[in-house]
Amino acid sequence: MLDERDIVDLLNVRGAEQEELFARAREAREKVFGTRVVVRGVTEITNVCRVNCEFCPMRRDxxxxxHSFRLSSEDMVAAATTIRDSGINVVFFQGGEVPQTTRLVGEAIPKIRELFDGDVEILLNLGNKRRDEFAYLFEQGATSYILKHETSDVELNEKMRHETLESRLECLRDLVDIGFKVGTGAIVGLPGQTLGSIARDLLLAQEIGAHMCSVSPFIPAPATPLADCPPGDVEITLNALAASRLLQPSWLIPSVSALAASQSGGQYRGFAAGANVLTVNFTAADHSDRYLIYGKNRFVVRSGYADGLVAEAGLQPSRSVFAGKGALPALACPALS
Ligand code: SF4
Known part of the structure; x- marks a missing residue:
């Protein structure tokens, strides 16, 4: 079991020690998942958000x-059809935090489940909601929900998001309690963040009972108060990813597109460090250009690139491990069992 000091030590390794860390992380991944990489198909459903995160160009200010957009329930079903036709059964909807998404997504979910004959994971990343809204989405057939805590540092979190960390943790606890497979995650390299704080980010994810955890390098985005800050360190991010794998071998851990945006070959290195999830973007081009999560020049993963990346990493694309025929019974959250 790794503690905070162990993780900080791992965040600092470089050279041969880093290679050894990555090899241990790959071994831990292989024991649970073999060579499988879960492939998700994401569609961004709105770029409107009521939150005012310092690092995000879609912030309320x-x-x-x-130029805003919001998909209708019918648009979502059409997007899910395209994802199904690509052979992917993780339908991932993400968008800014606005209350309207509850009903729009909720109405689409049963139709999407029908499209897949139930062999589908519906994964959502739509921000904080009330418990009854989460419960409604779960009853409609949603499987999993990602809500990143971003940083476990209470003060830094409030400074970055202008919301309390506690409000997010309360949502995460609700999601776990309702029965969702839950994902959380951290940003590495926020101004004022320490290595100890990053280590605690991973431990917090474990404490929550998360089933998925991501680590992304901070990208200073244009039109944000942090535009002139230095970017997050890719080596620390990769080490944090590998440490996550050692901490909780059964976690789904994505190799995020922000790694590719931060360093050429960064997403390949994410898999070398123990990641086992890749998200392919199915957002229509004109909406994708308006989903300014890292600014206009964000790196968007499309199918051809994804196939090449998984093959290059010596891995195999896989369907959902939470739903349908690909489900792994062993993936009950260890922290809760
Ligand atoms: S990071 Fe998410 S919650 Fe924060 S402003 Fe951007 S879209 Fe909204």
Whole structure:
């Protein structure tokens, strides 16, 4: 069992020691997942958000300048059809935090489940909601929900998000309690963040009872208060990813597109460090250009690139491990069992 000091030590390794860390992480991944990489198909459903995160160009203060969009339930079903036709059964909807998404997504879910004959994971990343809204989405057939805590540092979190960490943790506890497979995650390299704080991010994810955990390098995005800050360190991010794998071998851990945006070959290195999830983007091009999560020049993963990346990493694309025929019974959350 790794503690905070062990993780900080791992965050600092470089050279041969880093290679050894990555090899241990790959071995831990292989014991649970073999060579499988879960492939998700994401569609971004709205770029409107009521939150005002310092690091995000879709922040509330930018709403007037941003050209907004919001998918209807019918649009979502059409997007899910495209994802199904690509052979992917993880339908992932993400968007800004606005209450309207509850009903729109909730109405689409049963139709999407029908499209897949139930062999589908519906994964959502739509921000904080009330418990009854989460319960409604679960009853409609949603499987899993990602809500990143971003940083476990209470003060830094409030400074970055202008919301309390506690409000997010309460949502995460609700999601676990309702029965969702839950994902959380951290940003590495936020101004004022320490290595100890990053280590505690991973431990917090474990404490929550998460089934999925991501680590992303901070990208200073244009039109945000952090535009001039230095970017997050890719080596620390990769080490944090590998440490996550050692901490909880059964976690789904994505190799995020922000790694590719931060360093050429960064997403390949994410798999070398123990990641086992890749998200392919199915957002229509005109909406994708308006989903400014890292600014206009964000790196968007499309199918051809994804196939090549998984093959290059010596891995095999896989369907959902939480739903349908690909489900792994061993993936009950160890922290809760
Ligand atoms: S990071 Fe998410 S919650 Fe924060 S402003 Fe951007 S879209 Fe909204």
């Amino acid at each position: 930018n709403t007037r300048e941003n």
